[in-house]
Amino acid sequence: MGRFSRAAVAASLTSAVGAASNATSLADVCTVSNIQAALPSNGTLLGIDLIPSAVTASVVYNATTGGGMTTTTSTTSTTYNYCNATVTYTHTGKGDEVVLKIVFPEPSTFKNRYYVAGGGGFSLSSDATGGLAYGAVGAATSAGYDAFDQSYDEVVLYGNGSINWDATYMFSYQALGEMTKVSKEVTKGFYGLSSDTKVYTYYEGCSDGGREGMSQVQRWGEEYDGVIAGAPAFRFAQQQVHHVFPATVEHTMGYYAPPCALEKIVNATIAACDPLDGRTDGVISRTDLCMLNFNLSSIIGESYYCAAETSTSLGFGFSKVKRQAAAGSSSRYQPAQNGTVTAEDVAVAQAVYDGLHNSAGQRAYLSWQIGSDLSDADGVWDNSTSSWSLSIPSTGGEYVTKFVQLLNIDNLENLDNVTYDTLVDWMSIGYFRYLDSLQTTLPDLTPFQSSGGKMIHYHGESDPSIPAASSVHYWQSVKSIMYGNLSDSEALDALNDWYQFYLIPGAAHCGSNTLQPGPYPQDKMQTIIDWVENGIKPSRLNATVSSGTYEGEVQKLCQWPKRPLWQSNSTSFDCVDDNASIESWTYTFPAFKVPIY
Numbered sequence: 276m277g278r279f280s281r282a283a284v285a286a287s288l289t290s291a292v293g294a295a296s297n298a299t300s301l302a303d304v305c306t307v308s309n310i311q312a313a314l315p316s317n318g319t320l321l322g323i324d325l326i327p328s329a330v331t332a333s334v335v336y337n338a339t340t341g342g343g344m345t346t347t348t349s350t351t352s353t354t355y356n357y358c359n360a361t362v363t364y365t366h367t368g369k370g371d372e373v374v375l376k377i378v379f380p381e382p383s384t385f386k387n388r389y390y391v392a393g394g395g396g397f398s399l400s401s402d403a404t405g406g407l408a409y410g411a412v413g414a415a416t417s418a419g420y421d422a423f424d425q426s427y428d429e430v431v432l433y434g435n436g437s438i439n440w441d442a443t444y445m446f447s448y449q450a451l452g453e454m455t456k457v458s459k460e461v462t463k464g465f466y467g468l469s470s471d472t473k474v475y476t477y478y479e480g481c482s483d484g485g486r487e488g489m490s491q492v493q494r495w496g497e498e499y500d501g502v503i504a505g506a507p508a509f510r511f512a513q514q515q516v517h518h519v520f521p522a523t524v525e526h527t528m529g530y531y532a533p534p535c536a537l538e539k540i541v542n543a544t545i546a547a548c549d550p551l552d553g554r555t556d557g558v559i560s561r562t563d564l565c566m567l568n569f570n571l572s573s574i575i576g577e578s579y580y581c582a583a584e585t586s587t588s589l590g591f592g593f594s595k596v597k598r599q600a601a602a603g604s605s606s607r608y609q610p611a612q613n614g615t616v617t618a619e620d621v622a623v624a625q626a627v628y629d630g631l632h633n634s635a636g637q638r639a640y641l642s643w644q645i646g647s648d649l650s651d652a653d654g655v656w657d658n659s660t661s662s663w664s665l666s667i668p669s670t671g672g673e674y675v676t677k678f679v680q681l682l683n684i685d686n687l688e689n690l691d692n693v694t695y696d697t698l699v700d701w702m703s704i705g706y707f708r709y710l711d712s713l714q715t716t717l718p719d720l721t722p723f724q725s726s727g728g729k730m731i732h733y734h735g736e737s738d739p740s741i742p743a744a745s746s747v748h749y750w751q752s753v754k755s756i757m758y759g760n761l762s763d764s765e766a767l768d769a770l771n772d773w774y775q776f777y778l779i780p781g782a783a784h785c786g787s788n789t790l791q792p793g794p795y796p797q798d799k800m801q802t803i804i805d806w807v808e809n810g811i812k813p814s815r816l817n818a819t820v821s822s823g824t825y826e827g828e829v830q831k832l833c834q835w836p837k838r839p840l841w842q843s844n845s846t847s848f849d850c851v852d853d854n855a856s857i858e859s860w861t862y863t864f865p866a867f868k869v870p871i872y
């Protein structure tokens with residue numbers, strides 16, 4: 276009753292293609308009844324129940340939103356008209372409630388696409404407008420734990436000792452997968468498309484958003500056509516505990532390096548290793564050559580100076596409620612630092628870059644590439660003793676208290692009795708406990724591959740938060756698990772037909788690096804759309820230098836495992852094979868008896 280005729284919508288949409296002469300108006304389709312009629316029947320999709328009475332829909336005109344992950348590209352004054360809807364469902368018998376925000380572009384701009392943006396930290400994205408720029412429907416989910424307003428780390432424990440497993444699985448992969456299944460069905464009904472119409476499905480995210488993308492490729496591979504996953508926070512147990520590693524190095528050595536000395540070590544490393552890739556441009560494009568050829572000891576004795584400062588840090592855990600409460604309130608004082616780099620300072624940096632080993636000397640984890648910022652090692656200035664002292668990044672500390680120790684507190688108070696072996700134990704506990712949820716390293720992507728999915732995976736080579744080598748290790752795992760029976764070159768060919776990995780020279784965590792003015796790719800969505808919809812397989816990614824001497828230069832990133840090299844006859848970076856370099860990026864983790872993908 277009163278619902279816009281689905282057939283009429285379909286007819287006019289069809290006639291609107293190309294001509295756009297008789298498009299269905301947004302107001303015609305953006306109605307509660309049209310969306311109610313588009314809901315899958317109870318029990319027919321994933322066994323969930325949709326709640327028609329909870330549907331909302333309203334038209335939004337001339338919105339300037341629509342950025343999503345694309346806000347960094349030079350935005351024009353594009354405005355969008357869209358349908359702002361919510362759809363609610365429950366898992367049969369659970370009595371829970373999951374709210375989906377769904378944003379439908381107006382029919383004349385809809386390009387049969389659906390787009391998911393990733394979140395970051397412990398948050399899923401709460402913005403559903405990211406697809407508008409691509410003529411795509413977008414969605415966001417409350418994940419059953421009010422994820423629009425709360426971050427997952429705030430709800431992971433019901434109380435000390437009790438894990439909220441529903442929230443854990445929803446955050447890990449389930450909420451986004453269900454959202455995509457439901458939203459695509461509703462999309463077809465909303466626009467009056469036949470049930471076999473292809474709705475091109477994209478995912479784009481970085482950091483935990485990269486992990487979320489990998490979770491979709493691993494768990495809901497058939498649903499996605501194009502995925503862009505940046506610096507994924509996967510191998511969750513190892514990754515989170517790794518944030519506590521630098522503090523543990525200093526605690527173990529009984530020496531807290533002045534942050535300015537560490538900064539000097541990083542700067543001097545960049546200066547020394549920049550030319551190794553053949554071009555002096557302020558960027559270590561080859562951290563592997565730096566690792567193989569540069570000795571940090573050569574920095575001992577260099578002088579440094581940093582002015583006094585009071586900095587405000589919001590940390591990296593950015594929980595939504597706390598972020599608001601704490602805005603501007605956590606400030607940190609550093610006195611002026613004037614000195615020379617000591618052997619101890621270098622020993623701290625070297626140990627951090629070497630990565631965690633247990634007391635038997637067995638490697639437990641990889642680490643940041645040499646030349647990456649060492650901010651996780653920064654101590655705090657203790658006014659009472661006039662010395663640097665322990666600071667535990669809450670990213671890692673909160674993971675240990677809440678996810679490993681199951682105590683509802685926000686950070687470790689200290690590292691009393693904590694050794695490298697303790698870190699390995701924490702990693703093991705997290706690995707076993709969350710292996711089928713947060714860990715997110717399933718290496719068999721056959722469902723995604725065989726249904727035609729394409730993935731661009733990227734990582735800033737000087738990422739100081741999530742080591743670039745973490746992405747390399749996963750890529751290697753997928754290659755060996757899926758193509759272990761092929762020769763190396765056959766395996767590479769087979770893999771790059773659908774899964775391509777790019778390191779971004781000098782880049783930091785999900786963005787460019789103030790210490791290295793290198794390139795950063797901008798048009799990733801256009802590239803993946805071309806690959807998915809037009810069969811244009813990329814071989815190198817365009818990336819623009821955003822500061823420094825070469826500002827504005829467009830470089831072409833090399834597809835792993837090829838490495839950039841500026842040869843004497845070059846006018847741009849060539850991509851070369853270098854086995855010694857690849858070797859330096861290749862790790863095993865004998866401190867664990869189980870395979871670590």
Ligand SMILES: *[C@@H]1O[C@H](CO)[C@@H](O)[C@H](O)[C@H]1NC(C)=O
Nearest residue numbers: 283286287290296297298299
């Ligand atoms: C739009 O389409 C409808 C149904 O197909 C048709 O009746 C109507 O005349 C068309 N209007 C215009 C302006 O073309």
Ligand SMILES: *[C@@H]1O[C@H](CO)[C@@H](O)[C@H](O)[C@H]1NC(C)=O
Nearest residue numbers: 316317324325326327328365
């Ligand atoms: C489907 O189940 C939900 C929740 O039990 C209920 O609210 C809704 O009315 C049902 N839908 C239909 C069409 O019966």
Ligand SMILES: *[C@@H]1O[C@H](CO)[C@@H](O)[C@H](O)[C@H]1NC(C)=O
Nearest residue numbers: 334335336337338354355356
């Ligand atoms: C949207 O903007 C256009 C162009 O500026 C204007 O003509 C139109 O009236 C606006 N629509 C609404 C609903 O504000």
Ligand SMILES: *[C@@H]1O[C@H](CO)[C@@H](O)[C@H](O)[C@H]1NC(C)=O
Nearest residue numbers: 331332333334335359360361
């Ligand atoms: C979209 O709808 C929701 C739910 O009705 C509402 O809270 C929100 O303000 C709307 N957003 C816009 C941009 O109109």
Ligand SMILES: *[C@@H]1O[C@H](CO)[C@@H](O)[C@H](O)[C@H]1NC(C)=O
Nearest residue numbers: 535538539542579580581790
């Ligand atoms: C390191 O380099 C950055 C930018 O190049 C500069 O701002 C900073 O002062 C340097 N720090 C030290 C300790 O040299």
Ligand SMILES: *[C@@H]1O[C@H](CO)[C@@H](O)[C@H](O)[C@H]1NC(C)=O
Nearest residue numbers: 566567568569570571572573
């Ligand atoms: C770096 O140089 C120091 C001092 O010369 C030396 O002791 C150390 O073994 C060297 N490290 C490597 C990895 O070569």
Ligand SMILES: *[C@@H]1O[C@H](CO)[C@@H](O)[C@H](O)[C@H]1NC(C)=O
Nearest residue numbers: 578579580581611612613614
């Ligand atoms: C740092 O210390 C040196 C030696 O004590 C002194 O010559 C220099 O002026 C100091 N620099 C600053 C910026 O304080």
Ligand SMILES: *[C@@H]1O[C@H](CO)[C@@H](O)[C@H](O)[C@H]1NC(C)=O
Nearest residue numbers: 585607608610656657658659
């Ligand atoms: C530490 O001492 C400095 C300099 O005396 C002062 O500015 C700062 O507020 C003090 N910080 C704290 C936390 O007491």
Ligand SMILES: *[C@@H]1O[C@H](CO)[C@@H](O)[C@H](O)[C@H]1NC(C)=O
Nearest residue numbers: 433434435436681682683684
């Ligand atoms: C949970 O454990 C922590 C650490 O032992 C303690 O401080 C806190 O009071 C406990 N919370 C509850 C609700 O028992």
Ligand SMILES: *[C@@H]1O[C@H](CO)[C@@H](O)[C@H](O)[C@H]1NC(C)=O
Nearest residue numbers: 688689690691692693694697
């Ligand atoms: C550290 O270990 C010592 C000796 O085993 C023990 O007495 C102490 O309670 C431990 N401290 C903490 C904080 O666990």
Ligand SMILES: *[C@@H]1O[C@H](CO)[C@@H](O)[C@H](O)[C@H]1NC(C)=O
Nearest residue numbers: 798801802805816817818829
């Ligand atoms: C990459 O840059 C080249 C020019 O160097 C341009 O022709 C090409 O269209 C760009 N590719 C994409 C996907 O933007």
Ligand SMILES: *[C@@H]1O[C@H](CO)[C@@H](O)[C@H](O)[C@H]1NC(C)=O
Nearest residue numbers: 841842843844845846847849
């Ligand atoms: C530059 O020289 C290298 C070997 O010295 C060669 O392999 C490469 O093809 C040359 N590149 C160009 C662009 O001529």
